[in-house]
C-alpha cells in the first residue's frame with residue numbers, strides 16, 4: 728500500500744504576522760522547517776484580500792522551497808496571471824468569498840465548467856499540475872474529470888465539523904463513496920480542510936488518497952510544541968494509519 732503524503736499549509740503563520748503588520752513570523756521560514764520535518768510539499772493560499780499569504784511570500788517560496796509548492800487560488804484572471812509568472816508545480820483551484828472566515832465548501836466545477844476548463848488549460852500550458860477543491864459529489868467529480876484536471880482535493884470540512892460519531896460515520900461514508908468513484912474514473916485524489924490530530928487517521932486510512940493538505944491544526948499545535956514536532960507527529964499519525972491498513976470506520980470509533 729502506498730505511503731500517504733503530507734502537504735503543510737503555512738497560511739496561518741502569515742495570519743500571525745498580519746495580526747501586527749510585522750515581518751515575523753515568516754511563512755518562508757516556517758515552510759523550510761516543515762520541509763525538514765518531513766512535509767512532502769508546502770501549500771499556500773494566495774487570497775484575493777491577501778489576509779495572510781501575500782505576493783512576496785509566493786515569489787520567495789517559488790525560489791526557496793526544496794519540496795514543491797501547491798498554490799491555492801481562486802479562478803480569476805489576476806490569480807491565473809500570477810500562476811503564469813510563478814509556475815508552481817501544483818495549483819489547487821478553490822472557491823473564495825471575501826466575507827468567509829475560511830473556505831466554506833467545494834468549487835462549483837459543474838456550474839462553471841467552461842471557466843474552470845479554460846483555467847486548467849492555461850495552467851497546463853506552463854507545466855502546472857492542477858487540482859480542483861471539490862465536495863465529494865458525483866456530479867462535481869464528473870465535472871472535474873471533464874475539465875482535464877489530473878487531481879481533485881476532496882473537501883473534508885463537513886467530516887471535520889461532525890458533532891457525533893454517527894454524523895462522522897455518515898460523512899466518512901460519503902467521502903469514501905466519492906473518493907472511490909473519483910479513483911475509478913482515473914482522477915488522482917487528495918483531501919483536506921479541518922483535519923487535526925484526533926480526526927486525521929480515518930481519512931489517512933482511505934487507500935485511494937495520495938496526499939492530505941493540513942494547515943490550521945499543525946500551525947496551532949506549533950504555537951505550543953513547535954513546528955518541527957507538530958509536522959512530525961501529524962506525518963506519523965498518517966503513516967501509522969496507512970501502514971496498519973486501518974478500517975476508516977473503526978478508526979473513527981477510536982479502535
Ligand SMILES: CC(=O)[C@@H](O)[C@H](O)COP(=O)(O)O
Nearest residue numbers: 738772821829830860919920
Ligand atoms: C481550501 C482550503 O480548505 C484551505 O486550504 C484554505 O487555505 C482555507 O483558507 P484559509 O487558509 O484562509 O483558512
Ligand SMILES: NCC(=O)COP(=O)(O)O
Nearest residue numbers: 736919920921940942943
Ligand atoms: N486544502 C486544505 C488545506 O490546505 C489546509 O486546510 P486547513 O487544515 O487549514 O483547514
